[in-house]
Amino acid sequence: MIITQKDKELIRAASDLLRKLYHARRHRVAAAVRAGSGKIYAAVGINANLGRCDICAEAAAISKAVSEGEKIFESIAAVKYFPKRKRSALVAPCGVCREFISDFGPVKVIYSAAGSVRKEDVRRLLPNQYNKNGDA
Numbered sequence: 001m002i003i004t005q006k007d008k009e010l011i012r013a014a015s016d017l018l019r020k021l022y023h024a025r026r027h028r029v030a031a032a033v034r035a036g037s038g039k040i041y042a043a044v045g046i047n048a049n050l051g052r053c054d055i056c057a058e059a060a061a062i063s064k065a066v067s068e069g070e071k072i073f074e075s076i077a078a079v080k081y082f083p084k085r086k087r088s089a090l091v092a093p094c095g096v097c098r099e100f101i102s103d104f105g106p107v108k109v110i111y112s113a114a115g116s117v118r119k120e121d122v123r124r125l126l127p128n129q130y131n132k133n134g135d136a
């Protein structure tokens with residue numbers, strides 16, 4: 001799919017927030033989600049100080065939007081800062097986030113793979129997804 005100006009806005013929102021709140025241990029990724037209303041919600045991921053109770057940026061951004069009354073999402077993008085490269089880049093959502101995002105329908109995920117920016121329906125990133133009704 002073609003990367004649009006709206007997609008670039010989403011990437012910029014995530015990048016701007018990460019630039020503002022980046023913390024080497026706590027906030028290495030930021031995500032931005034565009035809701036059906038057109039509004040963009042951005043959030044950072046939260047890495048746990050103890051244990052493994054991290055919250056991914058994608059889940060944080062969607063949670064923020066849902067808490068503001070949003071129910072439908074068009075697209076989502078996440079950006080991670082790589083200190084050794086001294087730059088940030090788009091990242092693909094983890095498996096848990098792919099399932100979480102897909103729970104909101106055909107959301108487009110903007111990510112980077114093999115050196116190119118891609119945009120795909122989240123369901124394409126989650127083949128043979130769990131279905132509570134079985135393989136009916």
Ligand SMILES: [Zn+2]
Nearest residue numbers: 056094096097
């Ligand atoms: Zn995740």
